[in-house]
Amino acid sequence: MKRTALSQLAQRTTAPPISWLMQAALQQPKLISLAAGFTDNPTLPVHAARVLTQRLLRAPRTAQPALQYGTTAGDPILRELIGQHLREQDGAAAKPRACxxxxxxxxxxxxxxLYILTEVLCDTGDIVLVEDPSYFVYLGIMQSHGLVGRGIRMEHDGLDLAHLESVLEGLRARRQLPRLKLLYLVSYFSNPAGTTTSLQKKAAALRLLRRYEREAGHPIYLLEDAAYRELRFAGADIPSALTVDSTDRRVIYTSTFSKPFATGLRVGYGVLPDPVRDAVLRVKGNHDFGTANFLQQLLSQAMASGAYAEQVRTLQQRYAKKARVLTSALRRHLPPSVTWQTPAGGLYVWARLPQHVRTDAKSRLFKAALQNDVLYVPGDLCYATDTARKVPRHEMRLSFGSASLADLAEGAARLGRALQSIGCK
Ligand SMILES: Cc1ncc(COP(=O)(O)O)c(C=O)c1O
Structure with a gap:
């Protein structure tokens, strides 16, 4: 007799590493978490949300549809506004009739x-190319579905194209291309490394994937996750991969209202090519037959009234300041052997330590950090299981999202003490 009624997927799915990190934060009240992916509390749009909610509920004409079920694809007005917003972001580079x-x-x-896309594109044993390092919750989806991850090395301006090509060549040589479904790219101020991929590299990656499609026997998609695109506080925006997509469309673009507006609303969206869109709608129909209508109507109001744009501007200034406070404290307190790139957006600093200084959860440093009441995300959690290379264990993700300005400075000082205590110079 089988010992469990759980499905193979349930048995395969491991607890997300972030859950024990959160647990650690809860168990130690004095702990400063530079690990949490939460956003800044004081700037959450409380006033705007109150005004918009009252406006929505004032008259039955707007209140009733907001409190009713909607459609699986989402509120048509919100989808129209999102399309307009994306065309504005891509500016002159936007394709006619895009989005x-x-x-x-x-x-x-x-x-x-991200979950549904993986479900509709991938079967167990399929291959997904990911950045090295990548978003660990996406890696969790892959693990849960029994997918094989292949890590692509990164450069300061995004994907290492030569490495991408050599991985594709390797798959071709081993006749594994039919199992390759997509390249997942967090293209703006990535989680965790803070890297932004240039438009040239996105275009070149698309061309490369295209070259291997004949042998794959099916389209190979570029899944562009633009979750942090609007949290930019330095430099110019880079057009999305949609602007360099071919007419037979290989780009899947996803983004969210969580980071640039309010994380608690949990409303995201995607621009999907056929036949992916129809498949996603069929599966989403089974999941929930539509995202919370009330929240969508609230966001429509936020976009149409200008409250959304105002919130984005507020957050850009706030995170610019928080990034400055964290990086200047890191400069002051961390030994010169620890390096990082100054963030131009997003919520993260990716710190590299000397190769021999381990940062993983079992390391002396991680324990010393906890003893000093500071928490970081061990970098090794952000790497796909890929036997073609060793997982680096000397990096860490530090977030300036949720900690206060004072805690960012104090957190960096504590990290400095933890590093000193293990003799890292
Ligand atoms: C890279 C990336 N993509 C997607 C998400 C999902 O965010 P949400 O579901 O709130 O839109 C996150 C959340 O942290 C993220 O870091």
Whole structure:
């Protein structure tokens, strides 16, 4: 007799590493968490949300549809506004008729969309190319579905194209291309490394994937996750991969209202090519047949009234300041052997330590950090299981999202003490 009624997926799925990190934070009240992916509390749009909610509920004409079920694809007005917003972001580079409301699906956070996309594109044993390092919750989805991850090395301006090509060549040589479904790219101020991929590299990656499609026997998609695109506080925006997509469309674009507006709303969206869009809608129909309508109507109001744009500007200034406070404290307190790139957006600093200084959860440093009441995300958690290379264990993700300005400075000082205590110079 089978010992469990749990499905293979349930048995395979391990607890997300972030859950024990959160647990650690809860158990130690004095702990400063530079690990949490939460956003800044004081700037959450409390006033705007109150005004918009009252406006929405004032008259039955707007209140009733908001409190009713909606459609699986999402509120048509919100999808129209999202399309317009994306065309504005891509500016002159936007393709004519790009981001039509019909191509857009609204989801419960972009996380739900990442999950459904994986479900509709991948079977157990399929291969997904990911950045090295990549977003660890996406790696969790892959692990849960029994997918094989292949890590692509990164350079300061994004993917290492020569490495991408050599991985594709290797798959071709081993006749594994039919199992390759997509390249997952967190293209703006990535989680965890803070890297932004240039438009030239996105275009070149698309061309490369295209070259291997004949032998794969099916389309190979570029899944562009733009969750942090709007949290930019330095430099110019880079057009999305949608602007360099071919007419037979290989780009899947996902983004979210969580980071640039309010994380608690958990509304995300995607621009999906056919036939991916229809498949996503069929599966989403089974998941929940539509994202919370009330929240979508609230966001429509936020976009149409200008409250959304105002919130984005507020957050850009706030995170610019928080990034400055964290990096200047790191400069002051961390030994010169620890390096990082100054963030131009997003929520993260990716710190590299000397090769021999381990940062993983079993390391002396991690324990010393906890003893000093500071928490970071061990870098090794952000690497796909890929036997073609060793997982680096000398990096850490530090977030300036949720900690206060005072805690960012104090957290860096504590980290400095932890490093000193293990003799890192
Ligand atoms: C890279 C990336 N993509 C997607 C998400 C999902 O966010 P949400 O589901 O809130 O849209 C996150 C959340 O942290 C993220 O870091």
């Amino acid at each position: 039509a409301a019909d191509d857009i699906v609204v989801t419960h956070g972009s996380q739900q969309l």
